[in-house]
Amino acid sequence: MPTKRNRRRASAAAIAGLGLLVGGIATATASPAEAASSVSGTVSTGGLVLNVRKAAKTDSARIGTLQEGTKVSIVCQEKGTRVNGTVRGTDLWDRLADGGYVSDAYIKRPATALPVCPLPKPSPSRTTERPASPAWVLPVAAAMNSAFRTPQRPTHNGMDLAAAKETPVKAAHSGTVMRVLCQVSIGTCDTDGGLTVSGCGWLVEIRDEAGIVSRYCHLVRRPVVVPGQKVTAGDLVGQVGSSGHSTGPHLHFEIHTAFPATPQNAVDPFLFLKEKGVPVR
Numbered sequence: 001m002p003t004k005r006n007r008r009r010a011s012a013a014a015i016a017g018l019g020l021l022v023g024g025i026a027t028a029t030a031s032p033a034e035a036a037s038s039v040s041g042t043v044s045t046g047g048l049v050l051n052v053r054k055a056a057k058t059d060s061a062r063i064g065t066l067q068e069g070t071k072v073s074i075v076c077q078e079k080g081t082r083v084n085g086t087v088r089g090t091d092l093w094d095r096l097a098d099g100g101y102v103s104d105a106y107i108k109r110p111a112t113a114l115p116v117c118p119l120p121k122p123s124p125s126r127t128t129e130r131p132a133s134p135a136w137v138l139p140v141a142a143a144m145n146s147a148f149r150t151p152q153r154p155t156h157n158g159m160d161l162a163a164a165k166e167t168p169v170k171a172a173h174s175g176t177v178m179r180v181l182c183q184v185s186i187g188t189c190d191t192d193g194g195l196t197v198s199g200c201g202w203l204v205e206i207r208d209e210a211g212i213v214s215r216y217c218h219l220v221r222r223p224v225v226v227p228g229q230k231v232t233a234g235d236l237v238g239q240v241g242s243s244g245h246s247t248g249p250h251l252h253f254e255i256h257t258a259f260p261a262t263p264q265n266a267v268d269p270f271l272f273l274k275e276k277g278v279p280v281r
């Protein structure tokens with residue numbers, strides 16, 4: 001249990017850095033709006049240094065100290081820990097122009113009614129409050145224009161998402177890029193294919209931790225990912241094109257239950273994504 005004498009010593013020790021602290025506080029510029037509505041006060045502790053805290057509580061982090069007689073600009077007041085000080089006993093704390101808080105119990109000021117401090121804005125940098133990123137996303141923002149294994153196309157082992165050439169193709173899930181290759185029977189993948197060409201054109205395969213493999217076909221040029229690369233759902237994989245067995249720009253998208261992806265382990269990607277909660281049309 002610290003005695004009053006000990007506390008006094010600790011406070012006196014804090015004075016050592018006071019020149020810098022007070023200097024910093026004195027030169028801190030308040031915004032014009034704050035300065036216009038602030039009320040001047042004077043630190044009156046009877047000789048002790050006054051702690052400036054991060055919030056209106058005695059157990060809040062100390063961010064500075066003010067010496068007896070220091071002039072302060074009070075922007076607003078907030079209810080906090082009750083303190084019996086040398087000027088008054090109160091649960092009000094004064095927010096200063098630099099954002100710190102001091103107990104109003106040690107501030108001499110005009111008996112003006114001070115505005116109540118607005119609630120602090122939630123910090124956008126708080127990672128815990130960020131919504132969790134979805135596990136699965138639609139690789140191209142488009143409606144399906146050709147489905148998995150229809151009577152007309154019984155060997156169509158994926159779904160087609162028609163989109164303009166160069167539309168970004170995103171990783172549907174997080175995982176590891178397993179294969180990046182050009183698959184055409186004739187010609188190259190860097191030009192549009194056609195019905196006389198067989199193969200997926202520029203393709204990418206990504207495997208997740210559970211062993212599910214997603215496959216992206218007909219990309220316009222060499223994909224931006226490389227084998228071995230770790231990706232997160234929504235990461236850019238490449239751009240929509242029409243390479244390989246394709247008559248117009250679209251993404252042919254497949255889901256397989258194992259690697260390597262074969263026709264035997266292909267499942268309906270439309271139903272698969274629906275089950276994962278991805279809005280598909």
Ligand SMILES: [Zn+2]
Nearest residue numbers: 158159160252
């Ligand atoms: Zn297709």
